[in-house]
Amino acid sequence: MEIKIDSKGYYGEFGGTYVPEILLSNVENLKKAYYEAIDDDDFKKEFETLLRDYVGRPSPLYYANRLSQKYGAKIYLKREDLNHTGAHKINNTIGQILLAKRMGKTRIIAETGAGQHGVATATVCALMDMPCVVYMGALDVARQRPNVEKMKMLGATVVPVQSGNKTLKDATNEAIRDWCCNPRDTYYIIGSTMGPHPYPEMVAKFQSVISQEIKKQLKEKEGRDYPDTLIACVGGGSNAAGTFLNYLNEKRTKLVAVEAGGLGIDSGETAATMHCGTTGIIHGAKTLLMQDNDGQIIEPYSISAGLDYPGVGPLHSHLFKTGRMKVYAVTDDEALKAALDLTRLEGIIPALESAHALAALEKMKFEKDEVVVLTVSGRGDKDMDTYLNHFSK
Ligand SMILES: *Cc1c(COP(=O)(O)O)cnc(C)c1O
Numbered sequence: 001m002e003i004k005i006d007s008k009g010y011y012g013e014f015g016g017t018y019v020p021e022i023l024l025s026n027v028e029n030l031k032k033a034y035y036e037a038i039d040d041d042d043f044k045k046e047f048e049t050l051l052r053d054y055v056g057r058p059s060p061l062y063y064a065n066r067l068s069q070k071y072g073a074k075i076y077l078k079r080e081d082l083n084h085t086g087a088h089k090i091n092n093t094i095g096q097i098l099l100a101k102r103m104g105k106t107r108i109i110a111e112t113g114a115g116q117h118g119v120a121t122a123t124v125c126a127l128m129d130m131p132c133v134v135y136m137g138a139l140d141v142a143r144q145r146p147n148v149e150k151m152k153m154l155g156a157t158v159v160p161v162q163s164g165n166k167t168l169k170d171a172t173n174e175a176i177r178d179w180c181c182n183p184r185d186t187y188y189i190i191g192s193t194m195g196p197h198p199y200p201e202m203v204a205k206f207q208s209v210i211s212q213e214i215k216k217q218l219k220e221k222e223g224r225d226y227p228d229t230l231i232a233c234v235g236g237g238s239n240a241a242g243t244f245l246n247y248l249n250e251k252r253t254k255l256v257a258v259e260a261g262g263l264g265i266d267s268g269e270t271a272a273t274m275h276c277g278t279t280g281i282i283h284g285a286k287t288l289l290m291q292d293n294d295g296q297i298i299e300p301y302s303i304s305a306g307l308d309y310p311g312v313g314p315l316h317s318h319l320f321k322t323g324r325m326k327v328y329a330v331t332d333d334e335a336l337k338a339a340l341d342l343t344r345l346e347g348i349i350p351a352l353e354s355a356h357a358l359a360a361l362e363k364m365k366f367e368k369d370e371v372v373v374l375t376v377s378g379r380g381d382k383d384m385d386t387y388l389n390h391f392s393k
Contacts, residue, residue: 009197
């Protein structure tokens with residue numbers, strides 16, 4: 001069956017628009033503006049020009065020789081860590097700030113976990129001269145200090161959120177609250193493939209430049225434009241969606257997603273939403289989420305702030321439930337080990353989130369000469385405190 005979104009914003013049973021009444025017309029206007037924009041040549045040209053000259057795209061597809069030897073497959077790394085601001089998040093914020101401008105919005109808000117989306121949003125707000133407020137869980141403010149300082153230097157206001165377990169979910173709640181209070185002038189730049197329709201579709205679209213480039217680059221390097229296996233980590237799902245989007249209906253390509261197991265999927269301290277979740281509604285969409293029998297959200301846990309979220313985007317819930325995508329859960333310790341491995345084998349210090357994707361290589365079996373593309377979603381600079389703490393023990 002072909003995988004695509006329907007006119008109401010559902011992938012199979014997941015997605016939709018579950019927002020307070022006051023935001024309905026906002027979401028409707030956004031949908032209209034988005035569909036117009038992506039059909040407009042001027043919009044496309046401005047987006048592509050900024051991706052090239054400002055973000056530094058295309059990002060390299062790097063053949064990782066020593067990593068390949070270790071696992072007995074041909075492993076290519078899609079280097080989103082080399083983008084301006086250090087992760088894939090900037091692809092999406094460029095698209096959405098252009099849309100916000102087009103819609104005549106004058107104020108930008110965002111949520112952030114690891115701070116990468118906050119930095120990417122503060123960056124495009126500086127670029128476009130727009131005021132910017134970033135909501136961030138207080139725990140994340142503490143564990144991602146370099147990114148908090150960058151946001152402030154870029155001119156953004158960072159609001160630490162004290163509710164819940166003080167991470168991404170709580171920051172998202174607060175951003176939605178702000179949007180409800182300021183529906184007219186404010187544009188909410190969501191950082192992942194979550195939220196009400198059209199956000200999941202829109203974020204996937206802006207990130208799909210990743211798989212467009214993989215197609216071209218693989219054709220040059222391997223003589224065919226599809227890999228046998230694609231691997232990406234999943235928090236809300238945007239780097240994975242970008243990596244997979246142009247291959248969703250390519251039967252020859254296996255899709256592998258890696259979520260954060262935390263201390264283990266049975267430990268109660270986990271963010272493995274697809275392993276542990278059931279269908280419910282979170283932040284505007286029907287999707288898989290971790291909840292108790294009363295529908296109360298179970299607080300997630302991961303060492304990686306960017307994966308520490310109790311839900312996952314509706315596209316991923318659908319890919320998982322239909323069996324199109326295989327999902328692994330990787331623990332904190334496995335991710336830390338994989339981060340050190342990549343650093344010593346290839347001289348690349350990955351983000352902790354990306355290290356989860358790398359750790360899945362240990363759990364997989366490959367055919368000889370199997371072509372694998374793994375997206376390195378970001379660089380490890382923001383995680384140096386965590387790495388140093390752990391590796392000096
Ligand atoms: C935010 C982030 C993630 C997780 O978000 P997705 O939307 O699932 O991609 C992964 N890696 C890095 C480096 C991030 O900053």
